[in-house]
Amino acid sequence: MKHISAFLDKNKLSITKNHINTICDYEEGIDCTRGGDFRGRLNDFLSAYNLMIEINEGSFSDFQKLVAVFLNNKYSYPIVGLSPEYLNDIGVNHESQNAQYQWDHIIIILGTDEQNIYFYDSFIKMMMSRGSLMERKYSISQTKFYSYWSNATFPNWIGYVKPLNETLYKDYIQMSGG
Amino acid sequence: MSHDLKTVNREKNIAFSLNLTTDLEKSLIRKLKEEISPGAFICHHHEINKDDIFYNIGLTTPKLIMNRNKRPTIRFIPIRDVFSIKIQKKRNCYKIQLPTRSNIYSDFLMKQSSLISKAENALVSATAKKLIRLPKIQNGLNPFKEILFSLNRLQEIPINQINQRYKSKPWMVRKYLNFLSGMDYIVIEKEFIYPGNNLSKFDLQNQNGQDDILLMAELLENGLHFLKKEMKINILAPYLQLSNSYYLPAAWAGENVAMNENDIMSSMKGIYPRFKGHTLYQVANYMYEMTKENIFETKGDTYIGNNEVLQTYLSNFK
Numbered sequence: 102m103k104h105i106s107a108f109l110d111k112n113k114l115s116i117t118k119n120h121i122n123t124i125c126d127y128e129e130g131i132d133c134t135r136g137g138d139f140r141g142r143l144n145d146f147l148s149a150y151n152l153m154i155e156i157n158e159g160s161f162s163d164f165q166k167l168v169a170v171f172l173n174n175k176y177s178y179p180i181v182g183l184s185p186e187y188l189n190d191i192g193v194n195h196e197s198q199n200a201q202y203q204w205d206h207i208i209i210i211l212g213t214d215e216q217n218i219y220f221y222d223s224f225i226k227m228m229m230s231r232g233s234l235m236e237r238k239y240s241i242s243q244t245k246f247y248s249y250w251s252n253a254t255f256p257n258w259i260g261y262v263k264p265l266n267e268t269l270y271k272d273y274i275q276m277s278g279g
Numbered sequence: 280m281s282h283d284l285k286t287v288n289r290e291k292n293i294a295f296s297l298n299l300t301t302d303l304e305k306s307l308i309r310k311l312k313e314e315i316s317p318g319a320f321i322c323h324h325h326e327i328n329k330d331d332i333f334y335n336i337g338l339t340t341p342k343l344i345m346n347r348n349k350r351p352t353i354r355f356i357p358i359r360d361v362f363s364i365k366i367q368k369k370r371n372c373y374k375i376q377l378p379t380r381s382n383i384y385s386d387f388l389m390k391q392s393s394l395i396s397k398a399e400n401a402l403v404s405a406t407a408k409k410l411i412r413l414p415k416i417q418n419g420l421n422p423f424k425e426i427l428f429s430l431n432r433l434q435e436i437p438i439n440q441i442n443q444r445y446k447s448k449p450w451m452v453r454k455y456l457n458f459l460s461g462m463d464y465i466v467i468e469k470e471f472i473y474p475g476n477n478l479s480k481f482d483l484q485n486q487n488g489q490d491d492i493l494l495m496a497e498l499l500e501n502g503l504h505f506l507k508k509e510m511k512i513n514i515l516a517p518y519l520q521l522s523n524s525y526y527l528p529a530a531w532a533g534e535n536v537a538m539n540e541n542d543i544m545s546s547m548k549g550i551y552p553r554f555k556g557h558t559l560y561q562v563a564n565y566m567y568e569m570t571k572e573n574i575f576e577t578k579g580d581t582y583i584g585n586n587e588v589l590q591t592y593l594s595n596f597k
Contacts, residue, residue: 130387131315131338131387132318136313136314138314192350193343193351194350198355199357201308204341205317228351231541233343233345233351234351255312
């Protein structure tokens with residue numbers, strides 16, 4: 102399995118929390134933006150490292166693409182957005198509310214086997230450090246994952262960092278029969 | 280590389296257009312969730328004419344509710360009518376212009392703060408009779424108590440006697456009297472004060488009655504914001520902020536929850552972000568005092584709200 106630190110070291114990439122918050126236009130309580138300006142600002146930063154952000158969703162994203170991204174050592178781990186029903190799986194109650202009220206929950210995908218998806222979720226880490234969760238859980242079944250991923254406000258949303266100007270990648274083309 | 284992105288972006292008006300063939304509300308909400316916040320939602324809309332529509336937009340904000348008896352809960356709290364947008368129907372598209380994100384965020388904070396003030400009012404109504412038994416609050420309200428109780432007995436007091444009592448800070452006397460007169464507890468006439476309508480309805484001479492408690496509870500409830508803002512009587516603040524940091528999440532959960540001191544402190548950071556915070560031992564002490572007056576009860580190492588307080592709070596908060 103590749104390591105996040107290896108990806109950062111290889112690309113000599115570092116950024117402060119304040120700077121990334123500025124790029125994402127983060128505000129306490131209303132979170133970040135993810136529109137065109139955000140991508141432009143992030144790419145302004147990443148281009149100095151010959152990197153760029155790639156974001157796909159809906160019919161431009163699928164499970165094979167997700168696997169291809171985390172298998173490719175030149176790419177960062179992918180981040181994905183899940184519907185908040187996912188929270189029930191990690192030990193936090195979430196009752197469905199008006200669909201417009203709900204926020205997608207962002208996690209980083211680390212790997213998969215035949216049945217499960219393995220991930221990192223900073224929210225779990227924060228809850229564990231406060232003694233608010235009984236159990237640390239960093240995997241869910243692929244079936245559940247797919248349901249939460251496709252039922253998010255931005256269905257099948259995936260974001261990752263890749264080398265600048267690199268387009269389609271070999272693994273994905275092979276898997277999708279291209 | 281630019282490090283001044285925030286200023287450039289946040290002060291910019293966001294404008295975009297949507298295709299006429301799209302489902303307007305669906306596309307609009309998606310765009311707002313991308314450009315403003317994942318919590319954007321449509322409150323309502325009204326059409327000015329066939330080509331212009333106003334939409335009122337709210338923002339939800341996620342709140343984590345701790346409950347040591349159960350699993351924690353996440354609720355997305357709706358803050359309604361944060362901003363409005365005008366949509367113009369053109370020949371081949373909808374033209375949409377939004378306020379700057381910076382303005383939207385300021386309005387969000389203001390609306391959120393007014394929701395918290397409303398919750399505080401509801402909580403003071405639900406707990407006033409208990410709060411005024413707390414020794415520190417009694418001390419803070421003592422100047423008013425002295426004036427009102429003596430006046431009830433004597434029926435008139437020369438203002439110069441009150442001036443003598445507070446001769447080191449004479450400017451305060453005018454503030455005290457104006458406050459009590461504004462709430463109709465006293466009437467000021469020339470150099471004397473007399474009982475006002477709101478004082479005369481209480482029977483403070485009956486030693487076995489509850490009117491003394493009722494009077495001070497009413498004064499606290501009705502004068503809350505004046506006491507805080509104009510008189511700078513902040514003795515109530517820690518009790519109110521700590522109890523609201525418990526009861527507001529409990530109201531969101533719809534039931535009394537079990538929280539320890541750390542949970543209450545974390546909740547407080549979310550509800551009162553500007554507040555510098557108390558130390559754990561201060562929180563433990565304030566909670567002890569409020570538990571003695573049945574605003575809370577303890578269960579193991581957690582605090583549970585009083586059922587009657589929660590029900591009154593919920594009905595006041597609607």
